[in-house]
Amino acid sequence: MQVFVMLLAAGGTCLGLLAAAAVAVNPDRPNPPSSLPIHRRQKRDWIWNQMHIDEEKNGSLPHYVGKIKSSVNRKNTKYQLKGESAGKVFQVDESTGDVYAFERLDREKISEYQLIALVVDKNTEKNLESPSSFTIKVHDINDNWPVFTHRVFNASVPEMSGIGTSVIQVTAMDADDPTVADHASVVYQLLKGEEHFSIRGSGLIVTANKNLDREKQAKYEIVVEARDAQGLRGESGTATVLISLQDVNDNFPIFTQSRYLFSVPEDIRVGSPLGSLFVEDPDEPQNRKTKYSIVQGEYRDTFTIEPDPSRNEGIIKPMKPLDYERIRQYSFTIEATDPTIDLRYLSSTSTKNIARVIINVTDVDEPPAFQQPFYHFQLRENQKKPLIGSVLAVDPDAAKRSIRYSIRRTSDKGQFFGITKQGNIYNEKELDREVYPWCNLTVEAKELDSSGTPTGKESIVQVHIEVLDENDNAPEFAKPYEPKVCENAAQGKLVVQISAIDKDITPRDAKFKFSLSTEDSNFTLTDNHDNTANITVKYGYFDRERTKVHQLPVLISDNGRPSLTGTSMLDVTVCKCNERGEFTLCEEVAAQVGISIQALVAIFLCILTITVITLLMILRRRLRKQARAHGKSVPEIHEQLVTYDEEGGGEMDTTSYDVSVLNSVRHGGTKPPRPALDTRPSLYAQVQKPPRHAPGAHGPGEMAAMIEVKKDEADHDGGGPPYDTLHIYGYEGAESIAESLSSLGTDSSDSDIDYDFLNDWGPRFKMLAELYGSDPREELVY
Numbered sequence: 091m092q093v094f095v096m097l098l099a100a101g102g103t104c105l106g107l108l109a110a111a112a113v114a115v116n117p118d119r120p121n122p123p124s125s126l127p128i129h130r131r132q133k134r135d136w137i138w139n140q141m142h143i144d145e146e147k148n149g150s151l152p153h154y155v156g157k158i159k160s161s162v163n164r165k166n167t168k169y170q171l172k173g174e175s176a177g178k179v180f181q182v183d184e185s186t187g188d189v190y191a192f193e194r195l196d197r198e199k200i201s202e203y204q205l206i207a208l209v210v211d212k213n214t215e216k217n218l219e220s221p222s223s224f225t226i227k228v229h230d231i232n233d234n235w236p237v238f239t240h241r242v243f244n245a246s247v248p249e250m251s252g253i254g255t256s257v258i259q260v261t262a263m264d265a266d267d268p269t270v271a272d273h274a275s276v277v278y279q280l281l282k283g284e285e286h287f288s289i290r291g292s293g294l295i296v297t298a299n300k301n302l303d304r305e306k307q308a309k310y311e312i313v314v315e316a317r318d319a320q321g322l323r324g325e326s327g328t329a330t331v332l333i334s335l336q337d338v339n340d341n342f343p344i345f346t347q348s349r350y351l352f353s354v355p356e357d358i359r360v361g362s363p364l365g366s367l368f369v370e371d372p373d374e375p376q377n378r379k380t381k382y383s384i385v386q387g388e389y390r391d392t393f394t395i396e397p398d399p400s401r402n403e404g405i406i407k408p409m410k411p412l413d414y415e416r417i418r419q420y421s422f423t424i425e426a427t428d429p430t431i432d433l434r435y436l437s438s439t440s441t442k443n444i445a446r447v448i449i450n451v452t453d454v455d456e457p458p459a460f461q462q463p464f465y466h467f468q469l470r471e472n473q474k475k476p477l478i479g480s481v482l483a484v485d486p487d488a489a490k491r492s493i494r495y496s497i498r499r500t501s502d503k504g505q506f507f508g509i510t511k512q513g514n515i516y517n518e519k520e521l522d523r524e525v526y527p528w529c530n531l532t533v534e535a536k537e538l539d540s541s542g543t544p545t546g547k548e549s550i551v552q553v554h555i556e557v558l559d560e561n562d563n564a565p566e567f568a569k570p571y572e573p574k575v576c577e578n579a580a581q582g583k584l585v586v587q588i589s590a591i592d593k594d595i596t597p598r599d600a601k602f603k604f605s606l607s608t609e610d611s612n613f614t615l616t617d618n619h620d621n622t623a624n625i626t627v628k629y630g631y632f633d634r635e636r637t638k639v640h641q642l643p644v645l646i647s648d649n650g651r652p653s654l655t656g657t658s659m660l661d662v663t664v665c666k667c668n669e670r671g672e673f674t675l676c677e678e679v680a681a682q683v684g685i686s687i688q689a690l691v692a693i694f695l696c697i698l699t700i701t702v703i704t705l706l707m708i709l710r711r712r713l714r715k716q717a718r719a720h721g722k723s724v725p726e727i728h729e730q731l732v733t734y735d736e737e738g739g740g741e742m743d744t745t746s747y748d749v750s751v752l753n754s755v756r757h758g759g760t761k762p763p764r765p766a767l768d769t770r771p772s773l774y775a776q777v778q779k780p781p782r783h784a785p786g787a788h789g790p791g792e793m794a795a796m797i798e799v800k801k802d803e804a805d806h807d808g809g810g811p812p813y814d815t816l817h818i819y820g821y822e823g824a825e826s827i828a829e830s831l832s833s834l835g836t837d838s839s840d841s842d843i844d845y846d847f848l849n850d851w852g853p854r855f856k857m858l859a860e861l862y863g864s865d866p867r868e869e870l871v872y
Contacts (some may be wrong), residue, residue, distance in 0.1 A: 135262070167210075168211070202227050239263065245810055250338060258294075260289075281315050288300055293353045307335070313329070313331075338373075343369040345370075346370055350447045352448070353452060358408060364406050367426075368402065371402055379429065387420075392408065395466075398830040415452075415453075424446075453488075460549065463551070465552070466531075467556070469555055470553070470558045475516060481535075493536070498550070566592075568590055585627065586625050588660070593658060605621035606645070644657065701704040845859065862868055
């Protein structure tokens with residue numbers, strides 16, 4: 091900025107002029123108080139315009155761009171440039187302010203340059219003016235040709251499309267300035283493929299031929315040129331466009347032959363392919379909608395033709411079983427059409443879509459064939475019939491071989507039935523419908539040759555036998571009833587309402603009749619005529635002390651033919667009740683709905699067991715009496731009873747020792763030893779016990795010493811039998827004073843042994859003496 095100091099001439103003095111000059115030289119210096127008022131200096135402006143330069147300018151470098159200058163007109167001023175491109179691309183003459191470009195400029199790279207101009211003092215390098223930014227614009231020249239965004243474009247269009255159908259939009263870019271007239275304008279042109287396609291000014295490629303047939307040519311390659319509007323060209327101004335034709339359904343299927351011949355066995359499975367009909371359809375598989383149909387012949391319902399678009403064929407399949415004996419050849423005419431074809435795109439007018447089909451059936455040895463797919467027979471229960479129903483299978487071949495029937499034993503029900511050679515089914519056992527309502531059988535038919543040997547051809551059929559119901563079950567209670575009645579019940583009090591069921595098939599009009607088999611009771615039965623009955627109190631008041639449970643036999647009859655009557659027992663329990671009529675004390679009574687066979691068998695076994703035990707007890711008493719008559723003691727009888735089945739030495743075990751020594755203590759003397767099986771004396775017979783009242787005897791102490799001696803002798807006796815077996819420890823033998831430990835005789839009073847000697851054995855045997863002591867007042871009753 092520039093500041094001018096104006097001095098007032100009127101009334102001015104030399105001092106005022108000098109002061110004004112001083113202020114102009116040093117504006118930062120403060121004015122003295124005595125100075126006159128002055129104008130502040132104003133900011134000076136740069137006096138140069140915006141600069142321009144053409145790109146790609148020919149001529150020697152540097153190129154003059156423009157001039158910067160300021161109103162500061164002093165000899166010590168200097169111009170400078172600052173910025174990214176200052177000093178490299180652009181430089182300024184320090185004294186004149188002329189700006190020069192030292193490089194050829196390309197607008198497509200940089201279209202504008204931003205610089206800063208400065209005016210500084212040469213000596214102090216201080217700014218004489220404020221820095222100012224300015225722009226150098228590069229003017230565009232038409233020096234670029236159009237370039238396509240892709241070198242190769244891919245496109246597609248449906249075949250047989252009309253003229254002018256859009257295919258693809260191609261684009262070429264010109265780097266020149268679009269604001270300058272026609273510098274960036276592009277003109278498109280086809281160099282190859284113009285007979286089928288054309289291009290518009292915007293670069294849109296369209297069809298130029300309506301007969302683009304994919305079946306003749308599926309792909310096209312065209313070349314597009316992009317040219318500058320002012321005629322500037324280059325090698326990169328071309329591109330290739332690959333155009334594929336999309337298939338449409340525009341062709342009829344045509345048979346490859348006019349006559350098809352097939353041979354197929356008669357046992358071919360229904361739905362299995364027996365042959366193929368080939369056609370020609372150049373369309374792609376997704377556009378092949380061939381439909382095959384039989385147009386002449388009687389076998390539209392015998393065969394079907396399924397299309398296979400991927401292989402251009404129709405597959406013939408039988409819809410029914412073929413029979414050589416019935417029809418040996420099938421002949422019919424077929425047609426192939428395409429109902430989805432678009433006639434606008436139709437490229438072929440050929441009508442060669444009809445062919446003749448001949449199918450020859452060959453003979454096969456087939457298994458027997460039943461006349462029905464299954465059989466249903468009925469049989470009344472509880473009847474044995476020689477003929478329930480018949481099945482029939484025949485040989486479908488011309489040989490007409492014999493057939494043998496049999497029932498497969500696939501279940502337990504098969505054993506109830508048999509079948510004859512003629513296929514007649516009969517039952518070998520009467521059936522109960524309530525157990526077997528239905529019987530399903532599998533009947534097998536085997537083909538036989540002339541010698542009666544099965545040929546291996548067989549077939550099966552299901553036979554369903556329905557067992558019809560007979561009225562062979564009497565009615566019974568619908569459920570177990572446990573009625574209760576108060577002992578002070580009033581007359582007419584309802585006790586229970588009963589209903590009935592029948593195991594037989596109950597018809598809708600079934601009627602059950604109820605009645606009591608006896609009127610001699612305190613109850614009344616009233617039939618409600620709706621298959622229910624009421625049991626009420628007849629007189630009132632029940633003697634509970636006398637009878638706690640009243641058994642009412644109820645007769646229930648049905649209306650079947652013949653009518654059956656059953657008796658069901660109803661147990662009515664008499665209970666004590668409170669004032670409100672609530673039961674307080676009742677006897678639990680098990681429901682009696684009849685006794686089964688298993689219960690009867692159990693009762694019989696119990697009775698038999700009791701009888702056997704009784705006989706054994708009588709036999710035992712008899713043996714005891716006989717033993718007493720022959721002088722044998724009870725312990726000896728016990729010994730025989732408990733040891734007769736042992737595997738040990740039996741009676742020999744009891745003779746291997748002698749208890750006379752112990753008996754001598756009781757009787758005060760010795761007892762002759764029992765006869766032994768051998769001549770060797772008993773070990774126990776070798777020692778004598780002194781009398782228990784003998785002078786100098788010491789009681790139990792000497793007895794213990796004697797036992798120790800005997801034990802020592804037994805331990806060192808190598809010839810003695812092995813008495814350490816288990817059964818020996820169950821008793822002491824017949825001659826022991828303690829007698830047998832068996833419990834069989836503990837409750838008997840027939841023993842003649844006096845146990846009073848236990849009282850002499852001291853306080854240790856006191857309890858035993860009390861247990862076995864005799865009481866003359868005590869009597870045992872058998």
